[in-house]
Amino acid sequence: MRKLSVKERVIETASSLFYFNGYNQTGINQIIAESGVAKASMYQHFRSKEDIAVAYLQGRHIMWMGKLNECVERKNHKNGKVLGCFDYLIEWLTEVDFRGCGWQNIISDLPKDHTKIRDQVVLHKNEFRKWIHNIMKEENKYTEKQAEKLGDEILILIEGAIILSQIQKNEWPIKSAKRAAVSLLTK
Amino acid sequence: MRKLSVKERVIETASSLFYFNGYNQTGINQIIAESGVAKASMYQHFRSKEDIAVAYLQGRHIMWMGKLNECVERKNHKNGKVLGCFDYLIEWLTEVDFRGCGWQNIISDLPKDHTKIRDQVVLHKNEFRKWIHNIMKEENKYTEKQAEKLGDEILILIEGAIILSQIQKNEWPIKSAKRAAVSLLTK
Amino acid sequence: MRKLSVKERVIETASSLFYFNGYNQTGINQIIAESGVAKASMYQHFRSKEDIAVAYLQGRHIMWMGKLNECVERKNHKNGKVLGCFDYLIEWLTEVDFRGCGWQNIISDLPKDHTKIRDQVVLHKNEFRKWIHNIMKEENKYTEKQAEKLGDEILILIEGAIILSQIQKNEWPIKSAKRAAVSLLTK
Amino acid sequence: MRKLSVKERVIETASSLFYFNGYNQTGINQIIAESGVAKASMYQHFRSKEDIAVAYLQGRHIMWMGKLNECVERKNHKNGKVLGCFDYLIEWLTEVDFRGCGWQNIISDLPKDHTKIRDQVVLHKNEFRKWIHNIMKEENKYTEKQAEKLGDEILILIEGAIILSQIQKNEWPIKSAKRAAVSLLTK
DNA sequence: CATGAATGAGGCTTCATTCAT
DNA sequence: CATGAATGAAGCCTCATTCAT
Numbered sequence: 001m002r003k004l005s006v007k008e009r010v011i012e013t014a015s016s017l018f019y020f021n022g023y024n025q026t027g028i029n030q031i032i033a034e035s036g037v038a039k040a041s042m043y044q045h046f047r048s049k050e051d052i053a054v055a056y057l058q059g060r061h062i063m064w065m066g067k068l069n070e071c072v073e074r075k076n077h078k079n080g081k082v083l084g085c086f087d088y089l090i091e092w093l094t095e096v097d098f099r100g101c102g103w104q105n106i107i108s109d110l111p112k113d114h115t116k117i118r119d120q121v122v123l124h125k126n127e128f129r130k131w132i133h134n135i136m137k138e139e140n141k142y143t144e145k146q147a148e149k150l151g152d153e154i155l156i157l158i159e160g161a162i163i164l165s166q167i168q169k170n171e172w173p174i175k176s177a178k179r180a181a182v183s184l185l186t187k
Numbered sequence: 188m189r190k191l192s193v194k195e196r197v198i199e200t201a202s203s204l205f206y207f208n209g210y211n212q213t214g215i216n217q218i219i220a221e222s223g224v225a226k227a228s229m230y231q232h233f234r235s236k237e238d239i240a241v242a243y244l245q246g247r248h249i250m251w252m253g254k255l256n257e258c259v260e261r262k263n264h265k266n267g268k269v270l271g272c273f274d275y276l277i278e279w280l281t282e283v284d285f286r287g288c289g290w291q292n293i294i295s296d297l298p299k300d301h302t303k304i305r306d307q308v309v310l311h312k313n314e315f316r317k318w319i320h321n322i323m324k325e326e327n328k329y330t331e332k333q334a335e336k337l338g339d340e341i342l343i344l345i346e347g348a349i350i351l352s353q354i355q356k357n358e359w360p361i362k363s364a365k366r367a368a369v370s371l372l373t374k
Numbered sequence: 375m376r377k378l379s380v381k382e383r384v385i386e387t388a389s390s391l392f393y394f395n396g397y398n399q400t401g402i403n404q405i406i407a408e409s410g411v412a413k414a415s416m417y418q419h420f421r422s423k424e425d426i427a428v429a430y431l432q433g434r435h436i437m438w439m440g441k442l443n444e445c446v447e448r449k450n451h452k453n454g455k456v457l458g459c460f461d462y463l464i465e466w467l468t469e470v471d472f473r474g475c476g477w478q479n480i481i482s483d484l485p486k487d488h489t490k491i492r493d494q495v496v497l498h499k500n501e502f503r504k505w506i507h508n509i510m511k512e513e514n515k516y517t518e519k520q521a522e523k524l525g526d527e528i529l530i531l532i533e534g535a536i537i538l539s540q541i542q543k544n545e546w547p548i549k550s551a552k553r554a555a556v557s558l559l560t561k
Numbered sequence: 562m563r564k565l566s567v568k569e570r571v572i573e574t575a576s577s578l579f580y581f582n583g584y585n586q587t588g589i590n591q592i593i594a595e596s597g598v599a600k601a602s603m604y605q606h607f608r609s610k611e612d613i614a615v616a617y618l619q620g621r622h623i624m625w626m627g628k629l630n631e632c633v634e635r636k637n638h639k640n641g642k643v644l645g646c647f648d649y650l651i652e653w654l655t656e657v658d659f660r661g662c663g664w665q666n667i668i669s670d671l672p673k674d675h676t677k678i679r680d681q682v683v684l685h686k687n688e689f690r691k692w693i694h695n696i697m698k699e700e701n702k703y704t705e706k707q708a709e710k711l712g713d714e715i716l717i718l719i720e721g722a723i724i725l726s727q728i729q730k731n732e733w734p735i736k737s738a739k740r741a742a743v744s745l746l747t748k
Numbered sequence: 749c750a751t752g753a754a755t756g757a758g759g760c761t762t763c764a765t766t767c768a769t
Numbered sequence: 770c771a772t773g774a775a776t777g778a779a780g781c782c783t784c785a786t787t788c789a790t
Contacts, residue, residue, distance in 0.1 A: 100295065109292060160342075160346035167309060230781095483670040526733075530734055534724070610761095
C-alpha cells in the first residue's frame with residue numbers, strides 16, 4: 001500500500017475533523033498535528049484554511065454521491081427508485097450518529113468572505129438536485145416537468161430529514177420523510 | 188421612550204449579529220462595541236457568551252412563534268390552516284435575504300460542550316412540532332394519529348425549505364415545499 | 375445569639391478564604407457572595423481589599439496568640455515551657471491540613487505597594503518574638519541576653535517547621551524542630 | 562556572544578519577575594513586553610504560564626544548588642561543612658534584598674490546580690534535604706541515622722532563617738540560625 | 749446605612765498565516 | 770519540497786473599584 005502524500009494526508013485528516021467537529025471548531029494546528037504534516041508543508045499545498053475546506057467538500061461530493069448511487073441501485077425500489085435515497089439516509093446517518101449534512105453544516109456559520117466554500121455548497125446541492133431529477137425522469141412515468149417538480153419536493157424532504165434528524169438525534173424524521181415521499185409518488 | 192437597559196441592549200445587538208453573521212463569527216468585543224456597553228457590565232448580566240446565545244434563542248423563540256401565529260391566522264387557509272406556514276416562510280425569509288433558521292444555523296458548528304445552546308435548539312423544534320400537531324388537530328378532519336403523522340411530514344418540508352432556500356438564496360424551495368404540502372393534505 | 379454585623383461577616387468570610395485559599399486567589403466577589411453582603415456595603419466598611427486583609431490579620435493575631443498561650447499553659451513543659459509551642463504547631467497544623475502560616479503566606483506574593491499588609495506581618499512576628507523572649511525569661515534560668523538568644527533560635531525553628539510542613543504536607547518537620555529545640559535547651 | 566533564543570529570553574525575564582515580584586504579580590503581558598517576544602511566539606514554547614514557572618523553578622534549582630555547593634566548598638568549615646550553608650544564605654539574601662526563597666514564595670498563594678508548580682517545589686526541597694543529609698554523612702562523625710536527624714534540624718533552621726529574614730528584611734535570623742546550628746553540631 | 753449596576757484595565761490563551769532556513 | 774519558529778490580531782473572561790439610587 002502506497003504511502004499517502006502530504007496533500008492526501010491533510011485532506012483526509014481535515015475531512016474527518018471538519019465533518020465531525022465542525023469547520024470553526026477545527027484549528028489548523030489540530031489538522032497538522034493529527035496528519036503529521038509540517039505547517040509550512042501544508043501551506044505549500046493549500047493557500048488557506050478555506051482551500052482545505054474546498055478540497056474536503058470536493059472529495060466528500062465524490063464519496064457521498066457514490067455511496068448514494070450504490071445504495072439506490074442496490075435497493076432498486078419498484079414503486080420509485082428515488083425512495084432508495086431514504087434508505088441511504090438511514091444507513092449513513094445512523095453510522096455517523098446523526099451528524100447531519102457536511103454542506104449544510106459548513107454554510108451556517110462562515111466568515112462573510114469565504115465565497116469559495118459557499119460556491120462548493122451550492123455546486124453540490126445543484127448536482128444532487130440534477131441527479132434526483134434524472135432518476136425521476138428515468139422512471140418514464142412523468143413528463144419532464146412533472147419529474148423535476150416531484151424531484152424538487154423529494155429533495156426538500158431529504159434536506160429536512162437530514163437537519164431534523166441531526167437536531168433530534170433520532171431517525172424518526174427520516175422515516176417520516178420517506179412516508180411523505182411515498183404519498184407524493186403514489187398520488 | 189424608555190432608555191434600554193444594558194441587558195436589553197446586549198441581547199438586541201447580539202441577536203442581530205448571531206443571526207446574520209453567525210455565532211462563531213461574532214465576538215464578544217463586537218457585541219460590546221456595537222451595543223455601547225462595557226465588557227464587565229455585560230458579564231454582570233451574562234456569565235458567558237453561551238448564556239447570551241441562550242437569551243438570544245429564547246427571545247427569538249417568542250418573536251418567531253408570534254409572527255408565525257399571526258401570519259397563519261391572517262391567511263387562514265380554507266384547505267388546511269397549516270399552509271399559512273409557507274406564506275410565513277416567504278414573508279420572513281425574503282426579508283432576511285434567506286439567512287435561514289437561527290436554530291439550525293447555530294447548532295451546525297458549535298463547540299462540543301455548549302450543551303445549553305443545544306438544549307435551546309431542541310426545545311424550540313419540539314415546541315414548533317407540537318404547535319404544528321395542534322394546528323392539524325384543530326382541523327377536525329383527522330384522527331390524532333393522522334394529524335401528528337401529517338404534521339411531521341409538513342414540519343420536514345418546512346425545515347427542508349428553509350435550509351435549501353438559504354443555500355440557493357432563492358424562494359423556489361419554499362414554493363415547491365408548499366405544493367408538496369398541498370399534495371399531502373389533499374391526498 | 376446576636377446577628378453578625380456587616381463588618382463582622384465580611385471579616386469572618388474573608389479570613390477563611392484568605393487563609394485557606396490565599397489572598398490573590400480570593401476575589402472580592404467571592405467574599406461578598408459567601409458573606410451575603412452587598413458590594414457597596416462592604417466598601418463602606420473597607421476602603422480596599424488590602425484593608426480587609428489588615429482586619430483579617432489583626433483578628434488572626436488575637437486568635438492565634440490566644441490559642442498558642444492556652445496550649446502552652448496546658449502543656450506546661452517542665453524542662454522549658456516554650457516547648458509547648460511545638461505541641462501547638464502539631465494541634466493547629468494537622469487541623470488545617472498543613473496550610474502554613476497566614477502571615478508567611480500573604481507576604482510572599484503581594485503587589486509592591488501593599489505596605490499595610492507588610493506592616494501587619496512584621497508587627498505580628500515582632501509580637502510573637504517578644505512573647506517567646508518573655509516566656510524564656512520567665513524560666514529564671516537564663517540571663518536576659520541568653521533568654522533572647524535562645525528564644526530567637528527557637529523562633530527560627532518554629533518558622534522553619536511551619537513552612538516545611540506546609541511544603542511536605544507532613545508533621546515530621548515539626549517533630550524534628552521540637553527535638554532540635556530540646557537539644558538547644560538542654561545543652 | 563550568541564543571540565538568545567526566544568525560549569531563553571522568556572525564561573530569563575520571567576525568572577527575574579517571578580522571583581522578585583511574585584508569580585501572581587507577574588502578568589504574561591509584562592513577560593512578553595520585557596523579553597521583547599511576541600505573545601504567540603511565547604506560547605509556541607510554553608503551553609501556559611504555569612509551564613513557564615516550571616521552567617523557572619528548574620533553572621533556579623540548578624543555579625541555586627550550584628552556588629550553594631560552590632560556597633560550601635569555598636568556606637569548608639572545619640567543625641561542620643554544613644555551616645557553609647549559612648554563609649551562603651548571607652551572601653545570597655543580602656544581594657537580593659532578602660527576597661526570600663523562590664520555592665517558598667511561589668507555593669504560598671497558588672491557584673488550587675497548579676499542581677506542576679507544587680511538584681517542582683516539593684522536588685526541590687527533597688533534593689536539598691538529600692544534599693544536606695549527604696554532606697552530614699561525609700563528616701564520618703555520625704551514624705547514618707544521626708546524620709539525617711541532625712541534617713533535618715539544620716534544614717529547618719535554614720528554612721526558618723530564610724523566611725524570617727524576608728519578613729524582617731534583616732540578616733539577624735540567619736546569624737541566629739547559624740549559632741543554633743553550631744550548638745546542635747557541637748553538643 | 750444599604751444596594752446592584754456599571755466600569756476600565758488587564759487576565760491568560762488561541763487563531764490562521766508567514767518567514768527564514 | 771520540507772520545516773518549525775515567529776507573528777499580530779483577536780479570542781473569552783475576571784479583576785478591584787466606583788457610581789447613582
